[in-house]
Amino acid sequence: MQIGALVPLTRPGWVEAGQHLRAGLELAVRDINDAGGVGGRPLELLVRDTAADPQKAVAAVDELARLGVVALAGEYHSVVAREAARRADAIGLPFLCSSAVLDVLVEEPTKWVARLPPAQSHGWRIYAEFLLNAGHRRIAVAIAPNVYWDSGVRILRDHLAPRGGEIIELDAAKLCDDLVDKKATALLILVGQTDAAASIVKSVRHDPRCADILIGAPAGQPEFADWMTLLGDDGAAIPFLRYLPAQLSPLGARVATALRAQLEAPSFVAFEGYDTIVVLADMLRSGDMDWSRVAVEGTRGQISFSRVPGIGVFQWAWPPVQVVDRDPADHARFRILKDG
CATH class of the missing domain: 3.40.50.2300 (Response regulator)
Structure with a gap:
């Protein structure tokens, strides 16, 4: 099963944030595959560089959809995530936004898009x-x-x-x-x-x-x-x-150790990447791409999604904020x- 990942890896994107996001996404995929995959099938991450360009992200969404990905993950820049979310909604492809906080990602409520980080207004x-x-x-x-x-x-x-x-x-x-x-x-x-x-x-x-x-x-x-x-x-x-708790969960502590081997000082963005794959894998195991049914332990606490007034996507309300x-x-x- 293939998951598409939108990540800023070249300028003018915030390259270091993109590297941390990608590291978290990839580590989670490796961990899940080492544990037997999803229903005995391995996950594969197809990464596309957005370079903080909204139109490049839209083109990547269309390409990944043609390749048959089961879901989209990622993006750091809010203005890019907004266009990716709108395109994913238009073509009916599940998209879990990993790290962008702009309140309004879509104009009308959608069942296709959810978000891990807190809304900017929060x-x-x-x-x-x-x-x-x-x-x-x-x-x-x-x-x-x-x-x-x-x-x-x-x-x-x-x-x-x-x-x-x-x-x-x-x-x-x-x-x-x-x-x-x-x-x-x-x-x-x-x-x-x-x-x-x-x-x-x-x-x-x-x-x-x-x-x-x-x-x-x-x-x-x-x-x-x-x-x-x-x-x-x-x-x-x-x-x-x-967006970290004062103390990571046992899963978070283990993930932090693994991330340090690659990043030295993993940021909260890396944990957002890891949690994104944890959520998507849980949904794929259930066979039900319904965000409201998610209840899974992430690196920073128990993750679930709900409708929040004024926000058209399903929202984790709320991750820890410091x-x-x-x-x-x-x-x-x-x-x-x-x-x-």
Whole structure:
């Protein structure tokens, strides 16, 4: 049985995230096949690189459907997952979205698509609550506008405004001047390209006027090793969202050990990849591709799906959510700042 996998493996996609997602998907396939496969039949993963290109993803969905895959898995970038989900819905091919959080993946409710990570509105509200609890009310954003970042800003603004918080959009050409002039106490990096995000961090970190400003990255850039390679000490103490429990399940601990042999420091994205295959294998064993019947143990807890108001796909409600940062004294250590 073949499962199609959509993964960003070349630029402008987030290649490191794609590598982690693929590693988790492939490890789960190996584990299931080592245990006898699904109904005595091995699983095979057909991986296609989306390169963060929505149209390339749509073409891959059509190709994989022609090849006869029984389901689709994967994708990291929300704007890409949205187009893949819409195409999968149109042709009636089950798609489990592994790692993209944009609330609206399809226009109308569908039985064909489900999602493992929390919807953006869920995770980003937890991040907004973290900011409020830490005393931040004037929060600046450095944003590269697209549907994902624009949605994030709306979520933050809607959650912060009733509690006296304010979102301030800055002019990138005079970022530090604006931070000081507008009396912001926090700056959120809402930029997809790691190099561009790192450049913003460096400019703020090395301006003495901004020494007390919190830098945050809710989308999770500091989770990956290339962030610290680019930034070194400047990349620590930047809070971000990740979807892990305080303690992994026994399955999660075993998977973490296996992933470290390949990734050294597996991210939450790798666990999302593993859990994706666990769910799809469970559905294939039952012979019933009904997301509402899923009840299976994943690396991060018991997984089931339901209908959530405002979200047209079946949703795991909810995976564990944390706000964490990297410890300045030990960059490999993550400090849990808030559990969601």
